[in-house]
Amino acid sequence: MQSVTRAIGIGYLLICLLALLATAFVGPVGYAPFPLPIGPAQDPVVVTIWYGTEKRQWFEDAAQRFAATNPRVGNRPIQVVLRGIGSRELSVRAARREFGGDGQPTVISPASSMWVEVARTDWAALNPGAPSFITENPGQVTPLALTPLVAVIWQERAQLLWPQGPENFWQNLHAALTDSEGWIGVARARGFAPGSPEYQKASTWGFVKFGHTSPLTSNSGAQALILMAYGYHGKSRGLTNADVLSPEFQRWMRDVEMAVLEFGDSTGSFMTSMVQFGPSKYDLVLVYENLALENIVAAQNRWGDIRIYYPPATMFSDHPYAILNAPWVTPEQRQAAEQFRNFLLSPPIQEIAFRQYGFRPAIPDVPVITNDPSNPFNKYRAYGVQVDTPPLVETPSGEVVTTLLDLWRRQINR
Missing domain, CATH: 3.40.190.10 (Periplasmic binding protein-like II)
Incomplete structure (x- = not known):
């Protein structure tokens, strides 16, 4: 009986020795009762x-x-x-x-x-x-993945700024930002007389508070500048250094940018800030469509409905x-x-x-047009989201982008 026990013990030791040798050469091996972690660890x-x-x-x-x-x-x-x-x-x-x-x-x-x-x-x-x-x-x-740049604005402000939709997107925005009376001036420009409900609401909103990220640190900020330049010159392709260096455009851009209270460093945290602080901080911002969709419910639960608008020409990320x-x-x-x-x-x-x-x-295997209610383009249609986007502008050359960023750095980010 002892010889049998001894043979079993020796056999067990031999198996353990073989497992040790294998572990030393090829890494951890074996199963219980041999979970032997001896040997070189497999670094990730x-x-x-x-x-x-x-x-x-x-x-x-x-x-x-x-x-x-x-x-x-x-x-x-x-x-x-x-x-x-x-x-x-x-x-x-x-x-x-x-x-x-x-x-x-x-x-x-x-x-x-x-x-x-x-x-x-x-x-x-x-x-x-x-x-x-x-x-x-x-x-x-x-x-x-793909996502266009959009404007996100609180519903009541949207009804005053773009009552018929953002056909004159940049022109209306520039006029609102440069009006010395702020939202009161916007209400008056839309034909609302003093004493009307719209005028009374506007009188409590102060200046139009617009925001986008810094073009020096964030893609959406650079895209915002590119869309401004295209919007001012009324075209969607062929942006040149001459367009950027036009004194008239520089004054127009400076009007818009000097009205921005704060330039965020990152689009994700920028949209979060809008939802956290509400219309007391921002009336409207330029962000990515996916961030707007992601924050519709959070904004509604805190401050009310937001509205998504697509510029007349936009850019995809x-x-x-x-x-x-x-x-x-x-x-x-x-x-x-x-x-x-x-x-x-x-x-x-x-x-x-x-x-x-x-x-x-980013792949054709996942369709964006479906009938189910969980599809974001169905779920949030009432907030302005749409499957078909406006025409896309041509991405300018690296030289033109650099000139545009240099202009912004010189005139805005001093």
Whole structure:
């Protein structure tokens, strides 16, 4: 009996020894009763993503769902680290290697491809002769979701500013912002006499309080300037440096911008601020459509209904996912970044982006025209959301964008 017991013990020890040897070479192996954590730990492949904060909730949701699938590169787990930063800031900082406490990015995902090109240009200027900062492979820069720039305004203000709709969007806005009587002047311009209910309400609102983010740190702020320039010149393509440097346009832009009380750094936090503080802080703001949809209920519960208006010509943000070709990005990190990108573009996650967070899908597999009431374009139609957007303006050249931003920096952001 003792010999049998001894044989079993020796056999157990041999099995443990084999498990130890296997663990030392290939990592943890075995099942209970052999959960042996001895041997080299499998460090995670860390994918650090610098992204525009307007998609914070979707990205955080998607990252949790991705982690639940136990993603791996070879035998190493994938860890996604998210860093929310303003679109222009993240592109410029990445190209200049100004990492701060946000870590070295594996991926940048600003709100618009315009900033990917800015990053690429900055990198080339700072690193002459070095390989491209962002690989030239088209598959490495992929749109994740679409959303146009819209105006969000409190319902009562909308009825006074644009009673027939925003056909003269920029002209009406400029007139309202420069009227020395504020909302009283708007009411008078719309034909409401003193003593009328509309006039009485307007008399309590003060000046027209307009806001958008800083074009020096945020994509939506830069888009706002571009749309202003196109709107003033009455065209939708071919914006030139001469248009931007026109003294008449400069005066008109300065009128509008000097009426802005505060320029936010990030569109996501900017929209949150509007909902938190209500019409005492902002009457209307320029933000992304998805943020407007995301905050309709919260605004209603705090201050009342908001209304969504589309400028007569607008711009889409395509939220590119750009895997970097930088010296600090390893092949394993690129593989892991590709896995997360493919996950974000899968129909279930695109469906979540659309139905829960208001983004227009980047893939044709997820339709935006459906009959079900949970579709945001059905659910929020009464608030002004619409499937068909106005015509899109042409994205100006990098040179024109730079001139426009320089003009704003010189005249507004002193």
